[in-house]
Amino acid sequence: MSDSPPRPADAPSSADPASLLDRVRTEPRPHAAALVAAVGVGVALAIVHWVGLIAAGALASLVAPTVRRGVGYALGAGVVALAAFAVSLGPSAAAVPGMRPVVYLAVGAGLVLPLFGSLARAVVP
Amino acid sequence: MKDRGIAWEVTRDTTRRAVLASVLAAGSAGLAASDAADLLDSFAPLSGEAWDAADRSLPETVESPHGAATVARDEFGVPQIEADEEPAAYFAVGYCQAFDRLFAMDLQRRVMRGRLSEVIGEATLDSDEFNVAMGFADAAEATWDVVAETRAGPLVEAFVDGVNAAMEDLPLPLEFELIGYEPAPWTPVDSMLMEKQISWTLTGDFGELRRALVAEHLGADRAATLFPTRYDHDDTILDGTETRLGGSAERVRDASDRASDGGPSDSVGPVDPELADWLSGFESPTGVGSNSWVVSGERTASGTPTVAYDPHLSLQAPPLWYEQSVDTPERSVRGATFSGVPFVIAGANDRGTWSFTNLGADVLDCYRYDIDDAGDRYRYDGEWRPFETDERESIPVAGGEDREVRVRRTVHGPLIEREGETVGVAWTGHTATRTTVAIEAYGRSGGIDDLLEATRDFDLPTQNLVYADADGRTLYFATGRLPIRRTDGEVVDGDRIFDGTAGEGEWSGFEPFGESSWEGFVPFAEKPHAIDPDVLSTANQRPIDDPTHYVGVSYAAPYRGSRIADRLDAATGDEGSTDPGFHRALQNDVRDGRGPELVPELVAAVRDRDDPDPSLVDAADALDEWDYRMTRGSRAALLFARYLPHFRERVFGPTFADADLGEGYYPSDWTLARLPDDDPLFDGRSRAALAVRALRDALDEVEAEGWETYGDYNTTRSMSHPLGGEAPFLNYESLPADGSPATVKNYRVGSAVGSSWRMIVRPGTDATAVLPGGNSGDYFSEHYDDQLRRWLGNDQRPMPLGGGGEPAVRFEPSTEGSQ
Numbered sequence: 001m002s003d004s005p006p007r008p009a010d011a012p013s014s015a016d017p018a019s020l021l022d023r024v025r026t027e028p029r030p031h032a033a034a035l036v037a038a039v040g041v042g043v044a045l046a047i048v049h050w051v052g053l054i055a056a057g058a059l060a061s062l063v064a065p066t067v068r069r070g071v072g073y074a075l076g077a078g079v080v081a082l083a084a085f086a087v088s089l090g091p092s093a094a095a096v097p098g099m100r101p102v103v104y105l106a107v108g109a110g111l112v113l114p115l116f117g118s119l120a121r122a123v124v125p
Numbered sequence: 126m127k128d129r130g131i132a133w134e135v136t137r138d139t140t141r142r143a144v145l146a147s148v149l150a151a152g153s154a155g156l157a158a159s160d161a162a163d164l165l166d167s168f169a170p171l172s173g174e175a176w177d178a179a180d181r182s183l184p185e186t187v188e189s190p191h192g193a194a195t196v197a198r199d200e201f202g203v204p205q206i207e208a209d210e211e212p213a214a215y216f217a218v219g220y221c222q223a224f225d226r227l228f229a230m231d232l233q234r235r236v237m238r239g240r241l242s243e244v245i246g247e248a249t250l251d252s253d254e255f256n257v258a259m260g261f262a263d264a265a266e267a268t269w270d271v272v273a274e275t276r277a278g279p280l281v282e283a284f285v286d287g288v289n290a291a292m293e294d295l296p297l298p299l300e301f302e303l304i305g306y307e308p309a310p311w312t313p314v315d316s317m318l319m320e321k322q323i324s325w326t327l328t329g330d331f332g333e334l335r336r337a338l339v340a341e342h343l344g345a346d347r348a349a350t351l352f353p354t355r356y357d358h359d360d361t362i363l364d365g366t367e368t369r370l371g372g373s374a375e376r377v378r379d380a381s382d383r384a385s386d387g388g389p390s391d392s393v394g395p396v397d398p399e400l401a402d403w404l405s406g407f408e409s410p411t412g413v414g415s416n417s418w419v420v421s422g423e424r425t426a427s428g429t430p431t432v433a434y435d436p437h438l439s440l441q442a443p444p445l446w447y448e449q450s451v452d453t454p455e456r457s458v459r460g461a462t463f464s465g466v467p468f469v470i471a472g473a474n475d476r477g478t479w480s481f482t483n484l485g486a487d488v489l490d491c492y493r494y495d496i497d498d499a500g501d502r503y504r505y506d507g508e509w510r511p512f513e514t515d516e517r518e519s520i521p522v523a524g525g526e527d528r529e530v531r532v533r534r535t536v537h538g539p540l541i542e543r544e545g546e547t548v549g550v551a552w553t554g555h556t557a558t559r560t561t562v563a564i565e566a567y568g569r570s571g572g573i574d575d576l577l578e579a580t581r582d583f584d585l586p587t588q589n590l591v592y593a594d595a596d597g598r599t600l601y602f603a604t605g606r607l608p609i610r611r612t613d614g615e616v617v618d619g620d621r622i623f624d625g626t627a628g629e630g631e632w633s634g635f636e637p638f639g640e641s642s643w644e645g646f647v648p649f650a651e652k653p654h655a656i657d658p659d660v661l662s663t664a665n666q667r668p669i670d671d672p673t674h675y676v677g678v679s680y681a682a683p684y685r686g687s688r689i690a691d692r693l694d695a696a697t698g699d700e701g702s703t704d705p706g707f708h709r710a711l712q713n714d715v716r717d718g719r720g721p722e723l724v725p726e727l728v729a730a731v732r733d734r735d736d737p738d739p740s741l742v743d744a745a746d747a748l749d750e751w752d753y754r755m756t757r758g759s760r761a762a763l764l765f766a767r768y769l770p771h772f773r774e775r776v777f778g779p780t781f782a783d784a785d786l787g788e789g790y791y792p793s794d795w796t797l798a799r800l801p802d803d804d805p806l807f808d809g810r811s812r813a814a815l816a817v818r819a820l821r822d823a824l825d826e827v828e829a830e831g832w833e834t835y836g837d838y839n840t841t842r843s844m845s846h847p848l849g850g851e852a853p854f855l856n857y858e859s860l861p862a863d864g865s866p867a868t869v870k871n872y873r874v875g876s877a878v879g880s881s882w883r884m885i886v887r888p889g890t891d892a893t894a895v896l897p898g899g900n901s902g903d904y905f906s907e908h909y910d911d912q913l914r915r916w917l918g919n920d921q922r923p924m925p926l927g928g929g930g931e932p933a934v935r936f937e938p939s940t941e942g943s944q
Contacts, residue, residue, distance in 0.1 A: 043171070051153060054149075081171060089180070092179035095904060100854055110169075113169075119152075122141075123142045
């Protein structure tokens with residue numbers, strides 16, 4: 001017999017998506033794991049297509065506790081994507097800052113597209 | 126009421142989220158469907174296709190159908206190719222050139238084929254129309270038909286295979302993504318087109334059209350005064366005492382028998398000014414020229430001859446020249462070539478070194494014809510006849526409608542039409558030429574005899590070949606085919622427009638767009654040459670006074686030539702000797718010979734004024750103390766450089782404007798310096814007063830621009846990339862530079878022309894060189910601009926022969942077997 005109090009009949013189970021989302025937004029360890037996973041998946045998608053940058057912003061924002069922090073998470077995902085981009089270029093990365101105006105497009109897309117994706121956080125409360 | 130309120134809140138929240146979801150979905154979809162998607166496809170971080178170009182590197186192994194080869198890359202990215210079989214080596218050459226310069230190669234063939242607009246748009250239609258009408262591609266086809274049957278043919282084919290293998294194996298360079306197209310496979314004809322391109326750059330000259338226009342507008346006498354066909358100086362390349370090829374001095378006629386000893390006498394009128402102006406836009410860039418000199422072992426400290434060379438061509442990113450080294454049992458050669466050309470054009474092998482400056486020969490003639498009203502027939506040889514070719518070719522235009530061009534050719538060559546005005550053109554490059562065969566043979570030449578034999582095939586361009594070998598032999602020879610024109614059987618010069626209908630100016634043995642016999646051209650042994658000259662220099666001045674045969678009239682003013690000759694004389698006279706350091710210093714010479722001709726009168730003019738402006742006096746003082754050296758830190762050099770164009774404008778502007786002749790028609794600075802005070806151009810104006818006003822103009826301009834010294838104005842800013850307007854990061858850094866259009870260290874900031882390669886070679890001993898930029902055309906490469914600062918200071922680095930160090934790439938025989 002367990003000493004734990006019985007679960008109310010109408011309480012959501014841990015398998016309930018809403019409960020899961022609630023946990024990753026509020027509990028530190030699941031939150032960190034989910035954030036890492038979200039950004040990782042998003043950046044992986046961004047390697048395939050630029051829409052992945054929107055997805056990265058959306059996924060990162062979804063694990064944020066609030067909409068405002070979701071925006072911050074999305075921007076963070078963009079920064080991570082840009083960092084991954086710089087690493088992927090290797091030594092050539094040093095030449096990219098001089099590539100005006102192309103570099104503006106690259107950096108702009110790296111930040112604005114995830115930001116746009118953070119709208120998802122407002123869609124899924 | 127409370128329940129209704131809650132329900133209202135839920136509904137509103139649901140609606141808000143639905144709207145946001147719609148915005149997210151629609152925004153993403155809309156972005157994907159918009160023009161921005163193309164940009165994101167190219168440049169988005171991580172997924173952008175353009176970034177593939179940042180990760181271009183040579184693979185460690187490459188399969189080659191032509192056999193094994195290795196490529197080492199030295200610290201400046203120069204490929205050092207080694208192979209036991211020549212085709213294997215040239216497959217690797219093609220691979221390396223495509224790796225380093227594929228965009229430049231493709232761009233150049235598009236220019237020559239008239240296919241720029243296909244990727245650029247309407248802005249380049251004029252160029253395409255001209256190049257299609259000129260038929261360069263057909264001339265290259267005719268050339269390949271001949272070259273394919275020579276020893277060079279299989280090597281060209283191996284090179285082409287290498288280029289195409291690199292295209293398949295490697296990501297495309299960044300430029301293709303910036304414009305948004307993929308190159309077609311390279312062909313042998315494309316490599317022949319590169320030969321036509323450089324030949325056109327060096328000999329494409331419609332000077333007779335401009336001279337005829339000037340003569341009509343200003344009068345023949347004034348034209349002869351302002352545009353002398355011969356500058357009055359003694360610094361010719363040859364003085365007539367040189368040793369010539371033995372036993373082959375047969376002359377068609379003595380020089381004194383030459384039919385034309387005065388100015389040109391056109392039997393037909395000038396072409397329409399608009400046509401002449403339009404054609405001028407496709408001529409050699411202003412300032413194209415070069416320096417070269419050879420000093421025999423008698424005049425060097427080491428006892429080994431020395432050749433110094435710097436060709437003055439367009440300066441751009443990447444440079445025109447590409448450096449490569451090829452080492453096989455047949456040859457060990459290193460030097461510069463043009464990307465797309467398999468063989469070293471100027472450089473050295475283990476036995477000798479060779480270089481080329483522009484001869485300035487006239488190998489292009491213009492003809493006018495009677496053409497019927499329908500434009501379908503022209504009158505020639507007493508009859509109306511259809512054009513030899515009369516076709517319509519369509520030029521594709523990116524973002525626009527195709528442009529149709531009518532291509533007509535006469536017995537002489539292409540007929541160029543502009544707004545209903547026509548002119549026929551005969552150019553030696555319009556026939557099959559064997560220059561590729563010659564330069565292939567240069568690379569494996571064993572000395573002067575081999576080189577001379579190979580030079581017989583050097584049909585175009587007309588150049589001053591300067592050579593020295595490891596046995597101590599030296600050589601000067603004028604390369605290229607020189608036409609002998611005949612009108613009614615009489616030999617005539619080519620500095621006029623010919624009446625093509627009347628059979629004037631005929632070339633015998635010339636077959637445009639076919640294979641020529643050259644039987645009516647100047648025999649090899651009768652071209653200007655010198656065997657074993659002791660000290661000889663070339664700087665585009667006329668090769669010799671009173672040549673046996675007419676050579677041309679487009680020679681440079683002797684500022685560079687005189688300076689080089691003077692310094693060589695001073696160094697080698699009285700048993701003096703030179704070393705490579707001296708030659709590099711001479712290449713670095715920035716004394717401007719125009720200074721002593723023009724500055725003293727200006728200084729005097731300022732000081733003679735009753736109440737001169739203090740700023741004018743200061744400027745005159747600075748100019749008076751000046752050593753005439755165009756160094757980047759000099760204020761006087763800046764004032765002189767900006768004074769000259771204002772003085773030209775003040776002197777020539779009014780008269781030439783009245784005659785509807787633009788700045789491009791102004792006489793040279795040599796002529797300007799020698800205009801007498803009472804020349805009609807001054808029209809009662811005082812030359813001194815014009816000089817002072819021009820200095821005032823210059824001071825105003827310098828102040829407005831904020832320039833302090835010459836290096837503020839004279840920078841590398843004009844050494845740009847073809848896409849540098851839209852993607853300025855591709856341009857080279859703007860750095861202060863020395864030199865002017867008239868100095869040995871040659872640099873024209875206005876037209877981006879100057880020393881496009883410098884080398885000093887002691888054959889069989891050692892060599893140094895430097896490029897204006899870098900050997901790689903890949904923006905992401907460390908070799909994109911790693912020689913730019915060295916070039917500015919003429920700080921040359923070693924150019925050793927041989928296979929180099931540890932191979933970076935191994936070409937392995939493909940499993941399909943060697944061809």
